[in-house]
Amino acid sequence: MTAHNNIKHKTMLSLLYSCGLRCSELLNLKPNDIDSHRGIVIIRQSKGKKDRIAPLSLKILEMLREYYVISKPTIWLFEGQNAGVPYSTKSLQSVLEQALQKTGIIKPVTLHWLRHSYATHLLESGTDLRYIQELLGHSSRKTTEIYTHVSTKSIQRIKSPFDDL
Template identity: 75%
Template sequence: MLSLIYSCGLRCGELLALQPVHIDSKRNIVLLKNAKGKKDRIVPLSPKILDMLREYYSLYKPKKYLFEGQVAGVPYDSRSLQQVLKQASHKAQLTKPATLHWLRHSYATHLLESGTDLRYIQELLGHNSSKTTEIYTHVSTKSIQQIKKSILMICKIKIKMYI
């Protein structure tokens, strides 16, 4: 569940509302029905995550929802999912607190760092306004390091010009 949230930039509610029919394994996409704002959207699905989902599906054979609670046909509980993340964070010895929304935020940040256009990220996240996406995707440390390298390069060039 956590891998799917991160790899697709899903909201908690979107993950819990997923049904097996929403996974299009032929086109490697996830169809999100009635997401926030009652909108449908499509997000890409990693082949590695698809393999994980296939293994999960063969083990648990969900009836209605992809991730079901202890009662078949009932979606997994959001509080239980938060506990799963808490346990995973503890196991990974993370020192900073982690939230489910943090996984979505990391997805957007990593897309931005890899050069993905902000408008595409906006579409993937299902944001109406580009302002929401701009706030969501904070300036990354990788970007700051790149700026520092550029400034150093400019300084070196100017110094050579004066020598």
Template identity: 70%
Template structure:
């Protein structure tokens, strides 16, 4: 079973098709000409052609096609973008919030902004978020955008204090064993690839933090790495060992980076996120690790291994650049240092 409807995506009317998250169905859908996946809308979509309209039994008189642009909504989104920019939010945050608001307003494309109420937010959560089986974290992004927009740019009927957030799943961070980390970091012979993955683990970096490093951020005399304008626009430092410094010196002599510590094919061009993800994928293949490891797993593993080595949680919080100690305490649930000392009653049977 599937459900199809018109959507407006990047200024064009497209046909969104909602169906079960099944590998075979996705493979079949991808073979359709013009089929694309929208990471922001979380849906597969197709060009708005007569053949596809007939195939998915859609009428061209659909409201979204007849009135694809709500000028008041467009202006509101532009005002929100400018407000976020003036507040110096990061580019990624601005993109996330504006895309989230766009989805909410698109859902109510025929409704006046001034008439939107808290009941409309609840209806949206049920009819869009839950019906399409979207995650609570994605719902939380939408809530953040709605609360910020209606609390600043659009002060109208919606009472932001009454907008509820989804209940968070209590998931544990994914952690690799030290042996698995070593296998991943030693998989590449290319020194740039080895240096990038090693530095993420050695200093507990986020992907963006690694790619935003410049050669001047390395202070070998003090043995620290300066991480500029990380999440929340906060600077922090992380200790960097002589072992990783030796690797980075060898890398520097080979590649001689200028503006960014890790540059792309062109001098002065930042290494891309997609290329970095491919570097990890190749390392996993070479290390014969079949787990769905992401770059963030290395950061989680860094924190967990520090804890198992006896590092105080307060220091780990500072090293990770975390605001709250609660988010750092979760690593106590995945550390095996104390758990291994617990004897199961099964052993006494």
């Protein structure tokens, strides 16, 4: 995420991807939802009114610490221009669009694509679908199966049984 110089913007987009968060989940985080001692992010009352946890990358933790020192959020981890007011979804989408412009990516991308990419990259690296289901907060395995499409990279790694003859 080198497209943004703004530490808040960079941290928001990085956290969305690194934890596979929905936009609403990111914007509803509070500072105490980051548990640096256990290395997790606590996502409270997300879709389906369920709580869940996501692993916290050490790189993201460092980014969050830098952001926290500069921004000193009061109620919400990511606040809008006024203290105590959560950052808006519309503004976050605008942050993503600015990052895309800076990198020269011209195809339309949504914030949810970061979540989709997270799931796809986990699947490609060999993470079991059941863990991905848990990390994404899906109650149905079918939702996760649809959500994590089979990539060319995964297909290329499959060894033909003919090679063992």
